[in-house]
Amino acid sequence: TNDTVADHRTELWLLGLFPFSGPWPGGLGQLPAVLMGIEDVNNDPTILPGYKLRMTVDNTACDAGVGTNALYEQLYKPTTKLMVVGAGCSAVSQATAIASHLWNLVQLSYSSASPALSDKSMYKKFYRVFPPESSFNPAKISLLRAFDWNKVGTLTESQVELFALTTSDFLQKAPSHGIEVLTSESFSIDPREQVRNLKRHSVRIIVGNFYENKARVIFCEAYKKKMYGPKYAWIITGFFSRLWWKNVDPDNPHDCSIEQLEEAIQGYFTADANPNSLSQAPGISGKTYDQFATEYSNRTGYSNKTGYGEAPYGYDSVWAIASMLNRSQQEMELNVWNRSLENFSYQDTEMANLFLRVMNSTQFQGVSGPVMFDEKGDRRGLTQIEQLQDNTEVRVGVYDPSVRGELVRWEPGRPIRWIGGRPPPDSITEKIVPKVISTNLFFAMTSLAVLGIVMSLIFLVFNIRYRHRRYIKMSSPNLNNVILLGAIFAFIAIILCGIDTNLVSLEGSLITCKCYNWTLSLGFSLAFGAMFSKTWRVHKIFTNKQMQRMVIKDFQLLAIVCIQVGLDVVVFSAWEALDPLQIVFFDRPLEQVTDPDNDNQVLVPQSRYCESENMWYFTGILYAIKGLLLLFGAFIAFETRKVTVPALNDSKLIGISLYNVVILCLIGVPVALMMKDEVDACYTLISIFVFFATTLTICLLFIPKIINRNKHPKPGTMKIKSHESATTSTGFSDIEAEDIARLREDNENLKTSLREVSTWCGSNFLLDDEESGINI
Numbered sequence: 001t002n003d004t005v006a007d008h009r010t011e012l013w014l015l016g017l018f019p020f021s022g023p024w025p026g027g028l029g030q031l032p033a034v035l036m037g038i039e040d041v042n043n044d045p046t047i048l049p050g051y052k053l054r055m056t057v058d059n060t061a062c063d064a065g066v067g068t069n070a071l072y073e074q075l076y077k078p079t080t081k082l083m084v085v086g087a088g089c090s091a092v093s094q095a096t097a098i099a100s101h102l103w104n105l106v107q108l109s110y111s112s113a114s115p116a117l118s119d120k121s122m123y124k125k126f127y128r129v130f131p132p133e134s135s136f137n138p139a140k141i142s143l144l145r146a147f148d149w150n151k152v153g154t155l156t157e158s159q160v161e162l163f164a165l166t167t168s169d170f171l172q173k174a175p176s177h178g179i180e181v182l183t184s185e186s187f188s189i190d191p192r193e194q195v196r197n198l199k200r201h202s203v204r205i206i207v208g209n210f211y212e213n214k215a216r217v218i219f220c221e222a223y224k225k226k227m228y229g230p231k232y233a234w235i236i237t238g239f240f241s242r243l244w245w246k247n248v249d250p251d252n253p254h255d256c257s258i259e260q261l262e263e264a265i266q267g268y269f270t271a272d273a274n275p276n277s278l279s280q281a282p283g284i285s286g287k288t289y290d291q292f293a294t295e296y297s298n299r300t301g302y303s304n305k306t307g308y309g310e311a312p313y314g315y316d317s318v319w320a321i322a323s324m325l326n327r328s329q330q331e332m333e334l335n336v337w338n339r340s341l342e343n344f345s346y347q348d349t350e351m352a353n354l355f356l357r358v359m360n361s362t363q364f365q366g367v368s369g370p371v372m373f374d375e376k377g378d379r380r381g382l383t384q385i386e387q388l389q390d391n392t393e394v395r396v397g398v399y400d401p402s403v404r405g406e407l408v409r410w411e412p413g414r415p416i417r418w419i420g421g422r423p424p425p426d427s428i429t430e431k432i433v434p435k436v437i438s439t440n441l442f443f444a445m446t447s448l449a450v451l452g453i454v455m456s457l458i459f460l461v462f463n464i465r466y467r468h469r470r471y472i473k474m475s476s477p478n479l480n481n482v483i484l485l486g487a488i489f490a491f492i493a494i495i496l497c498g499i500d501t502n503l504v505s506l507e508g509s510l511i512t513c514k515c516y517n518w519t520l521s522l523g524f525s526l527a528f529g530a531m532f533s534k535t536w537r538v539h540k541i542f543t544n545k546q547m548q549r550m551v552i553k554d555f556q557l558l559a560i561v562c563i564q565v566g567l568d569v570v571v572f573s574a575w576e577a578l579d580p581l582q583i584v585f586f587d588r589p590l591e592q593v594t595d596p597d598n599d600n601q602v603l604v605p606q607s608r609y610c611e612s613e614n615m616w617y618f619t620g621i622l623y624a625i626k627g628l629l630l631l632f633g634a635f636i637a638f639e640t641r642k643v644t645v646p647a648l649n650d651s652k653l654i655g656i657s658l659y660n661v662v663i664l665c666l667i668g669v670p671v672a673l674m675m676k677d678e679v680d681a682c683y684t685l686i687s688i689f690v691f692f693a694t695t696l697t698i699c700l701l702f703i704p705k706i707i708n709r710n711k712h713p714k715p716g717t718m719k720i721k722s723h724e725s726a727t728t729s730t731g732f733s734d735i736e737a738e739d740i741a742r743l744r745e746d747n748e749n750l751k752t753s754l755r756e757v758s759t760w761c762g763s764n765f766l767l768d769d770e771e772s773g774i775n776i
């Protein structure tokens with residue numbers, strides 16, 4: 001408690017509560033202003049004549065317990081106090097105001113801002129010359145709307161009612177102004193996780209309600225997470241001390257340097273009570289704001305103490321009290337109460353009620369603007385919007401809630417500084433990037449497929465050109481042609497599979513997707529259908545126990561292939577009619593990345609599937625049909641394994657092809673399904689597998705035939721050579737001798753084959769490829 005100086009005038013004692021430490025040590029800046037006010041009142045002969053204001057001063061440490069203790073200690077001292085001045089921190093004002101009215105004390109705070117203090121049922125004799133923090137929300141909303149910031153996040157020190165209620169008021173008001181709150185983060189001790197959460201929610205505009213001791217930790221985290229600069233805007237409370245980021249609070253440590261904090265905080269906005277009267281005329285004290293400010297700084301030298309920005313409110317508090325006491329004294333004299341201010345006691349409800357009534361109607365021009373109280377005891381006034389520019393909070397706009405339209409009036413000559421040259425966008429825009437097959441990969445695979453098609457065509461030409469050769473004839477050239485047709489379909493499927501929205505429109509990609517399914521399935525049916533059916537003919541012939549001539553014509557085999565193809569057509573037609581394929585989109589926000597060309601945009605990959613609701617039924621049926629075909633192929637390949645006539649025995653070829661296809665399907669289908677979002681990898685896998693399986697099959701079928709053809713370039717029929725040819729000692733020319741030798745060899749081979757066939761079938765079996773139709 002400060003000691004006081006005696007005077008001849010009657011002393012009227014006030015009970016002063018000030019925070020000089022703790023989360024908001026605003027008493028450091030406020031006390032000098034209050035003392036200035038007391039001095040000026042005492043020096044003014046027109047107000048409270050014969051009286052002299054005195055004040056006790058206690059440090060509340062911005063702590064409710066310490067503040068309440070100080071109040072009680074003062075109340076139990078012999079000197080009666082007429083009023084309580086303070087407290088500064090809302091928590092202390094709440095704790096003391098809930099009790100002070102029981103001593104019939106009117107309490108007036110110079111800075112407490114909690115909206116909770118507007119509750120007259122709890123804080124019955126409480127007034128404040130500082131507006132509630134929630135009254136700045138309309139200004140914040142107006143600021144947000146001015147820059148088209150419609151998406152924000154809030155960060156609140158929720159254990160402090162001042163902030164919890166202010167944020168709650170903001171959350172209530174924001175939606176009706178078209179502002180969407182992306183996330184509302186609250187913390188009590190450590191705010192770092194909540195800062196990270198803001199980033200996780202892609203919040204760019206942050207409305208913060210917290211004390212400066214937490215602000216240092218918050219902005220340190222923001223620095224580390226790069227939540228500052230041209231992409232971010234912070235709107236925080238405006239009552240921090242000057243250069244607050246340089247202060248140290250052992251209870252709220254952080255590990256950022258001052259330079260790092262200064263980098264992180266540049267450009268933040270504050271919304272706060274406008275502390276200076278816009279009127280140039282002197283008010284009740286005889287001073288203008290400028291005169292007060294000059295005197296204040298000359299006396300105190302303060303420019304960076306917490307609370308100095310609100311000093312005008314401290315000064316006006318004293319004038320409000322003096323004015324109220326002055327008028328109350330006059331009223332008591334007028335109404336012949338027979339007691340005066342100095343007779344006030346803590347039991348004097350009548351005088352306390354008089355104080356209340358007079359206070360309600362108190363109205364004067366202060367250095368902070370017009371002072372008056374609403375029905376809740378709150379000060380109403382202008383809100384200022386400041387921006388931190390070069391480490392100084394500069395007023396850039398003023399908001400007057402009484403003006404219709406609620407727009408911020410920007411300060412002429414004090415432009416807002418944007419770090420990026422323009423206001424940051426309120427959110428990260430999302431750009432959908434379809435996951436498409438890379439063009440280079442498509443062309444690489446298409447080249448492979450074209451290679452496969454060319455190879456198939458060469459085999460086709462070879463097959464047609466030499467179809468009358470016995471070796472080719474015996475391996476069923478017509479069916480081989482069908483196999484090659486199936487291979488060409490499979491190669492075309494590779495090309496179709498790679499045509500998605502990278503090359504054609506959505507509609508086009510749907511058509512290519514359907515065509516891919518058709519061609520791959522038909523290719524499979526044609527190739528394996530033909531291969532297995534011709535082997536089935538061999539099987540039928542060599543297992544014919546009746547020893548009858550076996551006649552299975554090509555068209556019968558082709559009919560089997562047609563049945564296969566027909567099944568495909570039926571299933572695909574039913575699929576198309578009942579449950580047509582569609583392009584289905586699926587966004588993948590978890591895989592999003594920042595656009596390298598635009599920081600404010602993220603690229604969200606979008607998978608595009610060619611699907612239908614019941615596609616698994618139809619693909620299941622197709623897999624079942626193809627599976628049965630493969631099983632059938634495996635069976636006949638096994639049955640005909642002992643046929644040693646090379647031109648007849650495709651069992652090894654079928655075995656290898658089967659093995660090949662089954663293995664590739666067993667690996668390929670599940671892997672392709674698992675990797676379906678990795679379009680390039682999936683396409684590569686499918687293409688390579690289809691190419692490999694198809695190429696291997698046709699090469700196994702045709703390369704031996706080509707080799708055979710090269711070994712025996714002429715057909716196995718004797719030709720009469722010209723007499724001009726060179727002759728050997730046997731009388732034949734060299735060429736004729738060669739032909740004869742080969743014919744002999746062929747003859748021996750055929751005899752061996754016949755013997756084998758006969759032994760195997762248990763009979764003499766006629767191989768008459770012209771008549772029997774055994775063009776295998």
Ligand SMILES: NCCCC(=O)O
Binds near residue numbers: 026090
């Ligand atoms: N104007 C400063 C507010 C501090 C508080 O109410 O706790």
